[in-house]
Amino acid sequence: MVLNFFPSRALALYVGKTFFWRCLAMLAMLVLVLQMLDLLSEAGDVLAYPGNGDAELWRYVSLRMPQLISRFLPFAVLLGTLVTLTTLNANSEVVSMKAAGLSAHQVLAPLMLVSAVIAAGSFVFNERIVARSTATMSAWEAAEYGPIPSDSGVKANIWVRDGQDLIRAGQISGWGNRVTLKDITIYDRRANTLISIIQAPSGRYVGPGWQLENARQFDVTRGTYRTIGTMRFGDTVRPDQFTLSSVDPDGLSFRTLREAISALRSAGRPVAALEGAFWHKISGPLSALLMPLLGSVAAFGLARSGKLFVRAVIAMALGFTYFVVDNFSLSMGDLGVYPPLIAAWAPFLLFLLVGETVLITTEE
Known part of the structure; x- marks a missing residue:
């Protein structure tokens, strides 16, 4: 032939x-x-x-x-x-x-x-x-076009909803239970009204829930800041809600994309x-x-x-x-x-x- x-x-x-x-x-x-x-x-x-x-x-x-x-x-x-x-x-x-x-x-x-x-x-x-x-x-x-981590798996500017609260993470790295967050902002809302804003430079998944380090809280009603330090939040928030919330197929290899699709399908997400x-x-x-x-x-x-x-x-x-x-x-x-x-x-x-x-x- x-x-x-x-x-x-x-x-x-x-x-x-x-x-x-x-x-x-x-x-x-x-x-x-x-x-x-x-x-x-x-x-x-x-x-x-x-x-x-x-x-x-x-x-x-x-x-x-x-x-x-x-x-x-x-x-x-x-x-x-x-x-x-x-x-x-x-x-x-x-x-x-x-x-x-x-x-x-x-x-x-x-x-x-x-x-x-x-x-x-x-x-x-x-x-x-x-x-x-x-x-x-x-x-x-x-x-x-400013400084970014050299790790190509780092994601940026991810929003996640926890009930009425909104959580924003400036940077997310890691997979599974080893996910770490940086530049975290939590918008605490009740009856669709903003009550307070909690900010922390870093946090990690401790399962269930997340642990923040050096957190500060701004009271919207009083207009005052107070230092919280270490705190827990988001017992119902899973790590894949951060890591899989914005999957860019062009930025993933064939094998990595297959794993992401499998994880999303297991979480009940459309794939x-x-x-x-x-x-x-x-x-x-x-x-x-x-x-x-x-x-x-x-x-x-x-x-x-x-x-x-x-x-x-x-x-x-x-x-x-x-x-x-x-x-x-x-x-x-x-x-x-x-x-x-x-x-x-x-x-x-x-x-x-x-x-x-x-x-x-x-x-x-």
Whole structure:
């Protein structure tokens, strides 16, 4: 089967290397332009924090660039496919391959193999780098580009309700019964009226309930402060109400997100939107496999017919339509209209069939 798809090792290497380097060039071009535009729009906010300078701008670039690479890698593969296939067709190299007895699938086989490698690399890149940079960027933005803990698992500015009382934690770290809180504010309310405000620099879960250290209370009626010191509160407040109250799937790895979904499901929370994002962590990188199929319109058909440009435009339209449908499907999954599996996988399977149909139809 492998020999059938790659009858010529030299030809496969030539087409595969050409495709890979052009994808890399397109990705570099896209990321460079988009990073410059993004930096121009955000540099003012980064420098607005006292003490920030060139080092913080470079830090912003180092955190944003992995996100741009992950997001626009499929676009780069699509553009690389179009440039590669259009050039091969214009130089009559596709005609030579078909004259030598290669089928349409054999012509595209090197591109599919390179796309599979790119998809696997994209998944690993997302797991190892993008998830961490996204979590750190979110925490940095929440701190208005000021100092934040280096722990990427730290969450910021979480609100939890305890009966009528409202609890705000400025920073949350740890999981399970080892959750610790910092910059805590408790709004003590009775009959929808604010009675007092309790503030503490730190607290931890002692099960059941939470223990605050160096707490102070402000009496709203009297307008006076008093020092409480160590106190207990929130016997019915669980640690997962803080740690799972704002789960960002983009900032979690595949395994961590699966654990968060399991914990949320056990707590009786809705997880449909997170399950869609969970499966999209696989189907998203696999979209690179579709690009050679969707771009195959530009490869077949005689260049001298004068329709090569039209074929390239059609291939680009198919590729961009996939991204539109994919985002629409994910949005429908977030709203609960589509089941998570369908929201994540339906666009991929649909355009896989579309690509195969277009390939077979336009081969001659």
